[in-house]
Amino acid sequence: xxxxxxxxxLIDTIDPRELMAQVDRIATAMWVFDFERKRIVWANHSALxxxxxxxxxxxxxxxxxxxxxxxxxxxxxxYRADFCRGDATFSENWTIYPNGIPKTLQVVFRxxxxxxxxxxxxxxxxxxxxxxxxxxxxxxxxxxxxxxxxLFSRNGAPLYRNPASRASQIDPDLTLHNRxxxxxxxDALTGALDYGSDCKVVAQTRTNRGIRWHEITARICRDAVTxxxxxxxxxIDVTELKETQERARFFADHDLLTGLPNRVFLQAHLPKMxxxxxxxxxxxxLYFIDLNGFKTVNDTLGHAVGDLLLKAVAGRLSGFVAxxxxxxxxxxxxxxxxxxxxxxxxxxxxFGRQLIDLFLEPMDIAGHVLxxxxxxxxxxxxxxxxxxxxxxxxxxxxxxxxxNDKSSKVTPFSMDLRQRLEEKVTLxxxxxxxxxxxxxxxxYQPRLCVKTGAIVSAExxxxxxxxxxxxxxPLSFIPACEETGMIIDVGEWxxxxxxxxxxxxxxxxxxxxxxxxxxxxxxxDPDLITKILRLPLDTGCNPERLGFEITESVLLGDSEMIRTxxxxxxxxxxxxxxxxxxTGYSNLAYLQKYPIDVLKxxxxxxxxxxxxxxxxxxxxxxxxxLNVRIVAEGVELGEQLDWLVENGCDEYQGFxxxxxxxxDDFARLYETNRERQEMLAKMRDGQGLxxxxx
Numbered sequence: 001x002x003x004x005x006x007x008x009x010l011i012d013t014i015d016p017r018e019l020m021a022q023v024d025r026i027a028t029a030m031w032v033f034d035f036e037r038k039r040i041v042w043a044n045h046s047a048l049x050x051x052x053x054x055x056x057x058x059x060x061x062x063x064x065x066x067x068x069x070x071x072x073x074x075x076x077x078x079y080r081a082d083f084c085r086g087d088a089t090f091s092e093n094w095t096i097y098p099n100g101i102p103k104t105l106q107v108v109f110r111x112x113x114x115x116x117x118x119x120x121x122x123x124x125x126x127x128x129x130x131x132x133x134x135x136x137x138x139x140x141x142x143x144x145x146x147x148x149x150x151l152f153s154r155n156g157a158p159l160y161r162n163p164a165s166r167a168s169q170i171d172p173d174l175t176l177h178n179r180x181x182x183x184x185x186x187d188a189l190t191g192a193l194d195y196g197s198d199c200k201v202v203a204q205t206r207t208n209r210g211i212r213w214h215e216i217t218a219r220i221c222r223d224a225v226t227x228x229x230x231x232x233x234x235x236i237d238v239t240e241l242k243e244t245q246e247r248a249r250f251f252a253d254h255d256l257l258t259g260l261p262n263r264v265f266l267q268a269h270l271p272k273m274x275x276x277x278x279x280x281x282x283x284x285x286l287y288f289i290d291l292n293g294f295k296t297v298n299d300t301l302g303h304a305v306g307d308l309l310l311k312a313v314a315g316r317l318s319g320f321v322a323x324x325x326x327x328x329x330x331x332x333x334x335x336x337x338x339x340x341x342x343x344x345x346x347x348x349x350x351f352g353r354q355l356i357d358l359f360l361e362p363m364d365i366a367g368h369v370l371x372x373x374x375x376x377x378x379x380x381x382x383x384x385x386x387x388x389x390x391x392x393x394x395x396x397x398x399x400x401x402x403x404n405d406k407s408s409k410v411t412p413f414s415m416d417l418r419q420r421l422e423e424k425v426t427l428x429x430x431x432x433x434x435x436x437x438x439x440x441x442x443x444y445q446p447r448l449c450v451k452t453g454a455i456v457s458a459e460x461x462x463x464x465x466x467x468x469x470x471x472x473x474p475l476s477f478i479p480a481c482e483e484t485g486m487i488i489d490v491g492e493w494x495x496x497x498x499x500x501x502x503x504x505x506x507x508x509x510x511x512x513x514x515x516x517x518x519x520x521x522x523x524x525d526p527d528l529i530t531k532i533l534r535l536p537l538d539t540g541c542n543p544e545r546l547g548f549e550i551t552e553s554v555l556l557g558d559s560e561m562i563r564t565x566x567x568x569x570x571x572x573x574x575x576x577x578x579x580x581x582x583t584g585y586s587n588l589a590y591l592q593k594y595p596i597d598v599l600k601x602x603x604x605x606x607x608x609x610x611x612x613x614x615x616x617x618x619x620x621x622x623x624x625x626l627n628v629r630i631v632a633e634g635v636e637l638g639e640q641l642d643w644l645v646e647n648g649c650d651e652y653q654g655f656x657x658x659x660x661x662x663x664d665d666f667a668r669l670y671e672t673n674r675e676r677q678e679m680l681a682k683m684r685d686g687q688g689l690x691x692x693x694x
Contacts, residue, residue, distance in 0.1 A: 023044055024044045024045045025044075025045070026044060026046060027046055028046060028124050028125070028126055029043075029044065029046040029047040029049070029050040029105070029123075029124070029125040029126070029127075030043065030044045030046070030047055030122070030123065030124050030125075031043035031044070031047040031051070031122075031123050031125075032112060032120050032121070032122055032123070033064075033076075033120060033121045033123060034114070034118070034120050035076060035077075035079075035080045035118070035119060035120060035121065036118060038063060038064045038065030038068065039060060039061075039062065039063060039064060040059050040060060040062070040064070041060060041114070041120065042056070043056055043059055047059075047125070050096075050098070050103060050105065050125060050127065051096070051098045052098035052099045052101065053098075071145075071163050071164070072163075074163050074164075074166075074167045075163040075166070076121075077167075078163065078166045078167065079109055079111075079121060080111075080119050080121070082111075082172065083110075083111025083119050083121065084111070084119055087111070088110075088111065089108065089109065089110050090108070090109045091106065091107070091108045091109075092106075092107060092109075093105070093106055093107075093128060094107045094125070103127060104127070104128050105125035105126060105127055105128060106125065106126050106128045107123055107124065107125040107126075108123070108124040108125075109121055109122070109123055110122045110124075145162070145164060146164050146236075147162075147164060147234050147235070147236055148161075148162070148164045148165035148168055148214075148234065148235040148236070148237075149161070149162040149164070149165055149232075149233070149234045149235075150162075150165045150176075150232075150233045150234075150235075151221075151223065151230050151231070151232055151233075152175070152176045152230060152231040152233060153223070153228075153230055153231075154194075154228070154229060154230065154231070155175075156175035156176040156177050156178075156190070156231075157173075157175055158172070158173065158174065158175070158176075159223055159225075159230060165235070167208075168205075168207040168208060168209070168212075168235075168237075169207070169208060170206055170207065170208050174206070176189075176190070176231065176233065177190075178206070179205055179206060180203055180204070180205055180206075181203070181204040181205065181206060181211060182203060182204060185201060185203045188201075189201060189216070189218060190231070193218055193219070193220050193231055194220075196220065198217070198218070198219045199216075199217070199218045199219070200215070200216065200217045200218075201215075201216050202214070202215050202216070202238060202242065203216060205235065212237055212239045213237070213238050213239045213241075213242040213243075214235040214236060214237055214238065214239075215235070215236045215238045216233060216234070216235050217233070217234045217235075218231055218232065218233045218234075219231075219232055220232075252264060253265035253268060255314075255328075255329040257307055257310060257311060257329075258310060258311050258314035258329050259314070260314050260318065260327055260328055260329045260335075261326060261327075261328040261329075262328060262329060262330070262331075263328070263330055263331070265328060266328055266330075266336065266338075266388070267388070269326070270338065270388045271387070271388050273326075273338060273340060274381050274386060274387065274388060274391070276340070277340055277381050277382070278381065278382055278386055282340060282341055282342060282344065283340075283341040283344075283346070283348075283380055283381065283382075283383075284338065284339070284340050284341070284380070284381040285337075285338070285339045285340075285341065285346070285348050285351070285378065285379075285380055285381075286336060286337070286338055286378065286379045286380070286381070286391055286392070286395045287336065287337040287338075287339070287351075287352055287355060287376055287377070287378055287395075287410070288334070288335075288336055288376070288377040288378075288379075288392075288395040288396055288398065288399040289317075289334065289335040289336070289337065289355070289374050289375070289376050289399075290333060290334050290374070290375045290376075290399055290402075290403060291309075291313065291333040291372055291373075291374065291375075292372070292373045292374065292375055292403075293372075293373070294306065294309070294332075294333035297309055297370065301366075301368055304366070305365055305366050305368060308365045308366055309363070309365050309370060309372065310329070310333065312363050312365060313333075313335070313359075313372065314327070314329060314335070316358050316359070317335060317337065317355070317358070320354070320355070320358055321337055321339070324339060325337060325338050325339035325340060326338040336395075337355065339351065348378060348380065348410070348412070349410055349412075352376050352378060352409075352410030353409070353410065355374065355376060355410075356373070356374050356376060356408055356409070356410070359372045359373060359374060373408055374408075375399060375402040375403040375405075375411075376399070376402055376409075376410045376411065377395050377396065377397070377398030377399030377400070377401065377402050377410075377411050377412075377413070378395065378398055378410050378411065378412045378413065379391045379392075379394040379395035379398060379412075379413045380412070380413075384413045394413040394417075394418065395413065397413060397417050397418065397421050398411045398412060398413040398414075398417060399411070401417055424480060424483075427477065427480045428480060428484050428486070430466070431477060431480065431481060431484075431486055431490070432486070434464055434466075435486075435489060435490065435493060439464060439465050439466065439467070440462055440463070440464055440465070440490070440493060440494075441462075441463050441464075441465050441662065442460050442461070442462060442463070442494070442497055442498060442501065442662075442663060443460075443461045443462075443463050443660035443661055443662055443666075444458040444459065444460055444461070444514070444660060444661060444662075444663065444666040445458060445459050445461060445653055445658065445659065445660040445661075446458050446653060446657060446658050446666070446669065446670070446673075447459065447515075447631060447651050447652070447653045448651060448652055448653065448657055448673075449650070449651055450632075450641070450644050450645050450649050450650060450651060450652055451645065452677065452680075453673075453676075453677070454673065454674075454677045455512060455669070455670050455673045455674075456512055456513070456651060457512050457513045457514065457515060457547070457651070458512060458513075458514055458515070458666060459514075459515045459517075459549070459653065459660075460494065460498040460501075460514055460515065460516050460517075461474065461517075461660045462474055462478075462490070462494055463660075464476070464477055478490075478519075482519060482521050485521070487519050487521045487522060488521070488522055488524070488525045488528075491518065491519060491522045492531060494516060494517075495516045495518075495531075495532065495535065495548075496535070496538070496539065498514055498516050498546070499535040499536075499538075499539040499541035499546060500539045500540075500541070501514070501663060502514050502539075502541045502542065502545055502546055503539055503540040503541045503542070505667070506542060506545065508667065510667060510670050511545075512545070512670070513544075513545045513546065513547055513575065514545065514546055514547070515546075515547040515548070515549050515575070515577055516546065516547070516548050516549065517548075517549045517579065518548050518549065518550050518554075520550075520551065520553055520554050523554065523562065523565070528565075529565045529568055529569065532548070532569060532574070533568065533569070533572050536572075542573075543572050543573035543574050544573040544574075544575075546573075546574055546575070547574060547575030547576070547577045547597065547598065548569065548574055548575070548576060548577065549577040549578075549579040549600070550566075550576070550577070550578065550579065551578070551579050551580055552578060552580070552581065552583070555578075555591075555594060563593060563594060566594055566595055567595050570595035570597075575597040575598060576594065576595055576596050576597050576598075577596075577597060577598040577599075577600060577631075578591075578596055578598070578599050578600065579600050580600065580602040580633075581599045581600055581601055581602060581619065582601060582602045582604075582605055582615065582619060583602045583604065591622075591626060592626070596626065596628050597628055597629065598628055598629045598630075598631055599619065599622070599623050599626075599628055599629075599630050599631070600630075600631040600632075600633050601616060601619050601620075601630065601631065601632045601633060601649075602633060602634075603633040603634025603654070604634075605619070606632050606633065606634050606635055606640055606654075607634060607636075609640060609643055613643070616632075616647075617647055620647055620648055620649050623650070624648075629650040629651060630649050630650050630651070631649075631650065631651040631652065631653065632644050632649050632651070632652040632653075632654075633652075633653060633654065634653075634654045634655075635652045635653065635654030635655075635656045635657075636654050636655045636656050637656060638656065640654075640656070641656060
């Protein structure tokens with residue numbers, strides 16, 4: 001109602017003190033609430049009774065904000081905002097607790113400006129004695145619940161909002177349709193309600209906190225005021241749960257460290273990329289990437305630096321590829337780049353070169369300047385396959401070739417690579433079968449004294465009696481054993497069987513030492529030395545008649561672990577032999593630190609003595625300085641043996657005397673050699689001449 005000038009003139013004739021005295025006698029409780037200070041600044045006599053106050057001064061001293069609930073505070077903030085926007089009036093049932101005693105009132109709220117311009121609230125309350133307990137409790141629950149409850153007319157206009165709903169609104173007049181971000185969800189919701197169905201949906205809603213995810217439950221009811229049908233809508237904020245679910249869903253198909261897509265993502269999306277490429281007659285390029293030397297970074301600088309390096313690599317790859325394709329981390333230091341050639345102009349080798357060149361510039365990782373290089377394998381759809389498994393397998397094979405090549409170039413898949421892979425798989429399967437069926441055999445190549453020609457030792461060499469391919473030399477299968485790690489099992493078969501045959505030889509009167517080759521890869525077996533030290537107990541062998549041949553590469557790095565292992569073997573009687581000496585990087589300082597008994601000169605020096613004689617002579621002298629025996633390998637000619645005799649070499653082995661032979665042939669060879677040595681001894685004693693003459 002708007003006051004006219006006549007009304008104002010009439011009011012001016014009233015004595016304000018008389019007016020206040022009459023207001024004080026009104027049965028309706030009236031008070032003014034200061035929003036900001038949470039205090040009652042004025043109350044009539046009836047309000048003092050309602051609030052249980054002895055005087056206005058006593059009531060004004062009460063701080064109503066001390067035990068005010070959050071829901072009530074939010075509701076009062078909503079009132080103040082509505083009063084500031086315009087002339088608003090609210091009528092609600094409220095329960096107050098003066099002196100801890102609950103009182104339920106029907107209260108009418110209006111805005112009222114104080115003299116200092118701040119907004120306050122004029123309250124008119126009537127004690128409601130007829131309200132039922134369940135109604136009172138439901139009203140209290142409606143006021144305090146965090147669930148947002150709203151009543152909308154059929155056209156979507158708001159009829160009622162509880163405090164939680166009001167607190168979330170960006171506009172008190174926001175309709176149901178405008179509340180929901182997705183109009184199609186709003187249409188589906190109201191459509192289901194109009195059809196008579198209750199509805200529940202999780203949808204994005206507009207709130208004063210921005211776009212939030214709400215679980216919305218809606219049903220048809222009647223407006224208690226008008227009796228017409230309305231929509232009763234309750235909302236629960238599930239944004240945190242939704243975001244948690246989204247994060248869980250994201251990390252289900254993305255790498256936790258780098259944020260890149262992972263194998264799960266590829267399994268879901270790569271088949272579609274392949275289908276699109278084949279349908280549109282386009283090429284799809286898969287680049288399988290591995291970081292060279294990543295294990296060294298982890299081992300020397302720690303996994304924390306390794307993780308930072310992986311993140312930096314992921315960043316460079318992603319920044320370069322951008323929207324052109326997909327970069328995924330497959331695990332460890334392996335990445336996959338998928339590039340569809342939508343224009344038909346992409347040069348796959350040039351693109352791969354650009355990937356490699358990304359890392360020409362070193363990276364500063366936690367203060368460490370790292371020079372990272374890539375090995376890259378390439379497979380192409382549809383040329384190399386039209387399904388994910390085939391393309392990934394071929395890409396992996398190309399990467400394996402790239403890692404072996406070490407030329408920093410992209411290695412494409414080829415059918416030749418596939419054939420070699422199939423042969424490798426078949427060979428590995430056959431090798432396991434060979435172990436199970438005891439298809440390996442031992443051959444022995446004699447070692448002879450240069451001066452006397454007597455057999456003093458023999459090197460044990462493995463052969464494979466293949467059921468289909470016949471007898472195979474070590475070069476046809478040992479590299480595969482090294483590559484697959486089977487060398488640990490095959491190597492154990494060798495030294496156990498050599499140990500058994502040494503015991504057999506000794507029992508048969510063949511009193512010589514046998515040597516066994518140990519691969520550097522075998523030292524990765526943590527139980528290697530324990531197994532070797534148990535050989536006398538397990539096989540009955542004499543450790544003083546067994547030697548183990550290792551290459552110079554085993555000694556590289558001056559490893560304390562290797563030195564300790566060799567010393568333990570030496571302490572148990574085994575001989576330590578350096579094989580293929582002169583081809584590695586050992587030096588006198590290193591050799592002096594190890595318990596070495598024999599140096600075997602590599603056959604390349606013996607084969608070309610015309611040019612290598614000075615070096616070979618130096619090695620022989622080195623043996624004398626170190627007090628170790630020197631054995632020449634690969635002696636095939638009499639002139640070579642003459643040179644060794646002349647220059648003081650201790651022993652030799654090679655085709656000049658005998659190729660490697662099976663155990664029985666070696667036993668006969670040894671017996672023949674012994675008989676010859678005995679005959680020569682008799683001849684040296686003068687007996688041989690009489691025998692010959694007779």
